[in-house]
Amino acid sequence: MSATPGLRSGLLALMVAWTAGTPSRAQQFSAELTRTQDGVTTAAGHLRVSGDKVRLDSPDFPDAFFLIDGSKPAAYLVRPAPGVFMDARQSTALVRLFVPVDPDNPCRQWQAMAQVAGLADQGDWHCEPAPAETIGARETMVYRATPASGRPFVGWIDRVHRFPLRIRTDDGASITAESIRNEQQASGLFELPKGARKFDPQALIELVKQSDVWVAAPGSAP
Numbered sequence: 001m002s003a004t005p006g007l008r009s010g011l012l013a014l015m016v017a018w019t020a021g022t023p024s025r026a027q028q029f030s031a032e033l034t035r036t037q038d039g040v041t042t043a044a045g046h047l048r049v050s051g052d053k054v055r056l057d058s059p060d061f062p063d064a065f066f067l068i069d070g071s072k073p074a075a076y077l078v079r080p081a082p083g084v085f086m087d088a089r090q091s092t093a094l095v096r097l098f099v100p101v102d103p104d105n106p107c108r109q110w111q112a113m114a115q116v117a118g119l120a121d122q123g124d125w126h127c128e129p130a131p132a133e134t135i136g137a138r139e140t141m142v143y144r145a146t147p148a149s150g151r152p153f154v155g156w157i158d159r160v161h162r163f164p165l166r167i168r169t170d171d172g173a174s175i176t177a178e179s180i181r182n183e184q185q186a187s188g189l190f191e192l193p194k195g196a197r198k199f200d201p202q203a204l205i206e207l208v209k210q211s212d213v214w215v216a217a218p219g220s221a222p
Contacts, residue, residue: 027161031180037173044175045094049163052100053190058092067190070099073112078192084199085192090117094175097167103141103159110145123148135165136178
């Protein structure tokens with residue numbers, strides 16, 4: 001039995017209301033990152049995105065890759081050959097900036113990832129909107145982001161993908177996501193290798209301090 005027009009209208013209104021109250025997630029896609037400074041463009045990495053998760057392969061870390069989970073939030077540097085991973089911390093700013101964001105308030109997620117990196121920020125970040133611009137035929141929301149402490153930058157956010165298409169730092173350098181391909185991403189790409197163990201640099205330092213290798217700094221002269 002088909003639904004009456006009144007019932008169909010009610011169901012449609014319910015679906016619209018449910019969708020409006022449910023946060024949109026980043027689509028599944030991949031892209032190439034390029035860095036441009038002083039007129040010279042170089043490869044900056046390859047990223048894959050699935051929901052709140054990002055995998056970033058960077059030429060600066062040829063034997064490793066980064067995993068970012070914006071829902072936790074967390075960011076790891078993974079070295080598959082030795083089977084170890086560690087907190088990404090401040091390994092690269094790409095991990096903090098190229099993450100899924102709210103197109104109407106990207107500073108919230110940027111600030112959360114800065115805290116994951118251990119950056120000492122006091123107070124909230126501020127995102128000031130600027131006129132919308134088009135990058136590669138894609139409409140973007142533009143924001144000037146000002147951390148509570150640190151250098152400001154400008155971000156171009158793709159509202160459809162809920163993801164930065166470009167970041168420009170205050171030194172004039174810009175990093176752009178290009179060759180975007182909307183395609184299904186294998187879930188295993190965003191998981192830690194099976195059996196990988198977490199490496200804690202601080203624990204290693206403490207261990208070295210207790211060994212004969214550690215040489216304490218001499219005391220101050222009177």
